[in-house]
Structure formats: C-alpha cells, structure tokens
Amino acid sequence: MKNNSLSKNAVRRHAFKSLFLHQVRDIEALGELVERLLKKEVQSLSEMVNEKTSCLPFPERDELLGWYDGDLDQLTHEFPRLQRYALFATAMGMIESHLQFLCKHAQQICGIQIAVNDLNGKGVVRAITYLTKVCRFRISTGQRSEVNHLTMLQKIRNAIVHNEGTPPDCDLEAIRQYRTRCPHFDLSTRNQIRPKESFLGIAIHLGQLLVTTIIAEIEKAERRAQH
Numbered sequence: 001m002k003n004n005s006l007s008k009n010a011v012r013r014h015a016f017k018s019l020f021l022h023q024v025r026d027i028e029a030l031g032e033l034v035e036r037l038l039k040k041e042v043q044s045l046s047e048m049v050n051e052k053t054s055c056l057p058f059p060e061r062d063e064l065l066g067w068y069d070g071d072l073d074q075l076t077h078e079f080p081r082l083q084r085y086a087l088f089a090t091a092m093g094m095i096e097s098h099l100q101f102l103c104k105h106a107q108q109i110c111g112i113q114i115a116v117n118d119l120n121g122k123g124v125v126r127a128i129t130y131l132t133k134v135c136r137f138r139i140s141t142g143q144r145s146e147v148n149h150l151t152m153l154q155k156i157r158n159a160i161v162h163n164e165g166t167p168p169d170c171d172l173e174a175i176r177q178y179r180t181r182c183p184h185f186d187l188s189t190r191n192q193i194r195p196k197e198s199f200l201g202i203a204i205h206l207g208q209l210l211v212t213t214i215i216a217e218i219e220k221a222e223r224r225a226q227h
Contacts, residue, residue, distance in 0.1 A: 009109065009222060013215060016105075020098050020211060024204055027094070031087045031200045035080070042075045084195040085160045088203055092157040095150070095207035099127035102214050106135045109221050124150045137217040139210075143181075146210040152178045153203050156185070156193055165193040 049068050103116035116130040128147050131137045141147045155175060159167040167175050172191060179185065184202050186194040 009105075012105065013218070016098070016101065017215070020094075020208075023094055024091075024208065027087055027091050028201065028204060031084075034083050034087075035197055038075060038079055038083075042072070045071060045075060080197070081165070081194060084197075084199060085165060087200050088195060089157055089161055091200060091204050091207070092153060095203075095211075096123045096127070096154075098207075098211060099124060099214070102211070102218065103127050103130050103135075106131060106137070106214075106218050106221070109218055109225065110135050111225075124154045131214060131217070135217075135221070137214070137221070139213055139217065146206045146213070149182065149206045150203075150210060152182070153206070159193060166191055167193070 045068065049072075100116065106112075107115060112134060114130075114134050116127060116134075119126050119130055119134075121129065124147070128139065128141065128151075132139050132141065139145075139147060152175065155167065155171045159165055159171065159175070175193070176187065179187065182202065184196050184199040186196065188194055
C-alpha cells in the first residue's frame with residue numbers, strides 16, 4: 001500500500017512538471033511572437049514614412065514626420081511595455097499558483113497539519129515561508145537565490161497590477177537597488193517600471209529553478225518517510 005502511494009505521488013509530480021513546462025513554453029512563445037510582430041510593425045511604418053518624406057522639402061517633411069511620431073512611440077515604447085506587463089503578470093500568477101500546489105503536496109508528503117493557507121501573507125513569500133519554516137526544507141534564501149529574486153519580482157508584479165507599474169514608496173528604494181542586480185528593466189523619470197525584452201524570460205527561468213529545487217526537497221522528504 002505504501003509503495004502504491006509513493007507511485008501515485010510520483011505520477012502526480014510528473015503530471016505537474018509536464019503541465020508547468022507546457023504553460024511556461026506557451027507564455028514564452030507568445031512573448032516572442034508579439035515581440036517579433038511589434039518589431040515588424042516598427043520596420044514597416046519606418047519604411048513607409050521614409051518613402052513618403054524622402055522627396056519632400058524641409059518644412060513639409062517635418063510636418064509629416066510629426067504626424068507619425070505618436071504611432072512610432074506606441075510601437076516602440078507603449079505597446080511593448082503593455083504586452084510585457086501582461087505576460088509578466090501572467091507568468092508570476094502561474095508561478096505562484098504552482099508554488100501553492102507544491103506546498104499542498106509537501107504538506108501531504110510530510111504529514112503536517114498546518115496548511116500553507118494558515119500562514120499570513122501571500123504569493124512567493126508565503127509559499128517559501130511555509131516550505132522552509134513548516135516543512136523544514138533546505139531552500140536558499142540569500143541575496144543571490146531564486147527566492148530573493150522572485151520576492152523582488154513579486155514587488156514589481158504588484159506595482160504593475162495595482163499601480164500601472166509605479167512602485168509604492170515603501171518598495172521604490174528596494175526596486176531601485178534590485179535593478180543593479182537585475183538589469184532587465186528600467187525605471188522612467190517618473191519611476192514607472194519599464195521591462196526590457198529579456199525580462200519575461202528571466203522571471204520564468206527563476207521560477208523554473210525554484211520549482212526544480214522544491215520538487216527535489218519533496219522527493220528527499222518522501223524517501224525519508226520510507227525509513
């Protein structure tokens with residue numbers, strides 16, 4: 001009966017890993033597709049504007065260029081920012097959802113009465129607190145760890161979702177300092193977060209590393225329970 005239970009847990013983890021990988025690839029593929037399409041639109045618009053203005057005298061040329069300034073700004077700045085916001089928020093939501101599942105799975109494996117939802121907080125911070133303090137898993141939380149990065153990314157996600165990308169005063173200095181370690185986003189003169197094209201991939205990669213670490217700890221706990 002015990003071996004049967006272990007087998008079911010292994011199957012459950014395998015299905016989880018397959019689902020997680022599938023969702024990660026979907027988000028990454030969509031991000032890459034939208035980035036390509038936006039670049040193609042910028043190139044197409046630039047070529048059209050150059051063709052229309054190449055033979056115009058100076059005053060008329062500047063006037064016509066002015067007509068297209070707003071379109072170029074949308075395609076090169078605003079549209080990339082909005083789609084990166086959306087996919088990053090989606091990726092963070094996915095990571096947090098899967099961490100919640102892993103916490104529940106760890107509770108079952110370790111035979112613990114306390115559930116992750118019994119703890120204060122939410123998201124990455126609550127999940128890691130549960131796994132390290134309640135389940136006693138060995139997960140690094142140092143400055144260079146995936147946990148530390150994802151804790152900061154959760155602050156960025158909250159600013160994007162709740163305040164159009166502008167961090168609250170209580171998080172602003174921490175996010176400014178984090179940018180020196182994670183140069184995959186900028187801050188505008190008004191402190192609005194501006195993700196770079198590489199930002200989504202970094203967030204997903206960190207999530208994958210953390211999930212891999214947690215699954216390894218769950219499997220160690222399961223092996224200990226056999227003895």
